[in-house]
Amino acid sequence: MTACPACGKALRRGYLFSTKDGALSFADEVPGVFQNAKHAEGFVKLTNMELGRRASAEAFCCNACRTITVRY
Template sequence: MNCPECGASMEQGWLFASKDGAFGFASRVPGVFENARNAEGFVQITEPKLGCRTSVETWHCAGCKVVAFKH
């Protein structure tokens, strides 16, 4: 995959979270006491995995500090 910013080749790797985490996307970061699923624009990227690390295959451009992934 090539970087959308500079066009250089990107390195494949993994974006990961601490154990039991899940990745989500929203218009804003919900507060600690809010249900993230209720946040405006919420998109679930990964399911929570109890006792396991959550990960997403990711590409990284070292020059631009850009990461890209599909979900």
């Protein structure tokens, strides 16, 4: 079992997934609506858009401090 990097409690394994058609991404800051997300500081592409499926990435959820850790 993996421990939470924030509080050290046990993490629940799961997936971070999109709620609409599209790609999942991670960046240091959420880019503005009119900014190309790929140009955001620290941008990391997690998934490609997949037709007929939700984009998802393996993630670990900490219910104690509401932290999600994502692997890519």
